[in-house]
Amino acid sequence: MYGLYVITERWQGRSQADVARAALAGGARAIQLRDKDLCVRELLNVAHELRQLCSEAGALFIVNDRLDVALAAQADGVHLGQEDLPVAQARRALRGCERQRFVIGVTVSSVEEARQALADGADYLGVSPIFATGTKADAGEPIGLGRLAAIRHAVSLPLVAIGGVNADNVAEVMRAGADGAAVISAVSRASDMESAARRLAAIIHEIRHSRTS
Numbered sequence: 001m002y003g004l005y006v007i008t009e010r011w012q013g014r015s016q017a018d019v020a021r022a023a024l025a026g027g028a029r030a031i032q033l034r035d036k037d038l039c040v041r042e043l044l045n046v047a048h049e050l051r052q053l054c055s056e057a058g059a060l061f062i063v064n065d066r067l068d069v070a071l072a073a074q075a076d077g078v079h080l081g082q083e084d085l086p087v088a089q090a091r092r093a094l095r096g097c098e099r100q101r102f103v104i105g106v107t108v109s110s111v112e113e114a115r116q117a118l119a120d121g122a123d124y125l126g127v128s129p130i131f132a133t134g135t136k137a138d139a140g141e142p143i144g145l146g147r148l149a150a151i152r153h154a155v156s157l158p159l160v161a162i163g164g165v166n167a168d169n170v171a172e173v174m175r176a177g178a179d180g181a182a183v184i185s186a187v188s189r190a191s192d193m194e195s196a197a198r199r200l201a202a203i204i205h206e207i208r209h210s211r212t213s
Contacts, residue, residue: 003029003208004201005160005182007064008050010035011189019188020050024057026197027205032079032182034064047073062105067093077103079126082113087120109143111154118155126182127151129163130173134185145176152177167199174207 006023008016008031020031031054033047047063051073054061062077063070067090070078080087087104094102106117107126114125131142148161161173162182170181181204190196 002158002160002179003027003204004197005030005032005162005180006187006197007032007034007162007182007184009184009188011185014188014193016046017049017053019193020053022193023187023197024053024059026187026194026199027201028059028187028197029180029201030054030060030062032062032064033075034184040066040069043069044072047075051075060103062103071097076101077105077123079105079107081107087117087122091121105160108151109140110147111150114151114155114157118157122157124158124160124179125151125155126160126162127178128161130161131164131169133164145172148173148176148178167196167203170200170203171207174204179208180204 004027006028008019010016016033023031031050033050035043047069051061060076062079063075064079065084067078067085080090087106090104103123105124105126106122107128108114108117109128117125127148129140129142130148142163152159158179159177160180160182161178165173165181165183166186173181183200186200187193187197
């Protein structure tokens with residue numbers, strides 16, 4: 001996930017699988033299934049399809065919000081918001097599951113939330129929203145690159161930046177301290193989804209490589 005992380009959406013006839021397939025072909029390292037409108041059974045069917053696509057591509061498959069769906073679909077992890085199941089309770093629910101590794105990500109927008117997520121046992125943080133976004137109505141006010149940098153200095157967990165991230169600003173996001181960048185419309189609503197994903201992945205890779213060279 002420490003690269004391009006694509007959150008799927010259905011858009012103008014494109015299915016979740018269409019978006020995931022193009023994103024993976026373009027170099028996405030993680031796919032998150034997010035759909036607030038599907039019933040559980042429909043969501044699970046989509047989850048199984050995306051899980052197979054990610055497995056074939058060697059990418060992580062994450063389910064948004066729904067721990068039950070993530071487990072039923074044998075996803076690699078779940079991403080939880082501040083109003084969702086707390087990380088500690090999610091970890092307790094996982095006890096006894098025959099899973100060697102299950103990733104839990106948490107959305108944060110402040111240093112305090114980041115420190116709490118770290119204490120609770122999160123594996124990575126989705127720092128949001130960096131910029132204004134129209135694809136998540138409840139995202140809140142943008143926190144900007146300064147807050148992202150502050151969170152980077154406060155915690156050691158991997159950070160995935162989300163919210164208005166696109167090819168024009170992803171380099172700034174990475175330089176501010178993100179380990180990866182999550183996008184929705186920058187891929188799902190692009191005229192050529194695979195090319196859009198490839199461009200984003202290349203920029204992220206270049207910045208990450210420059211840190212170690």
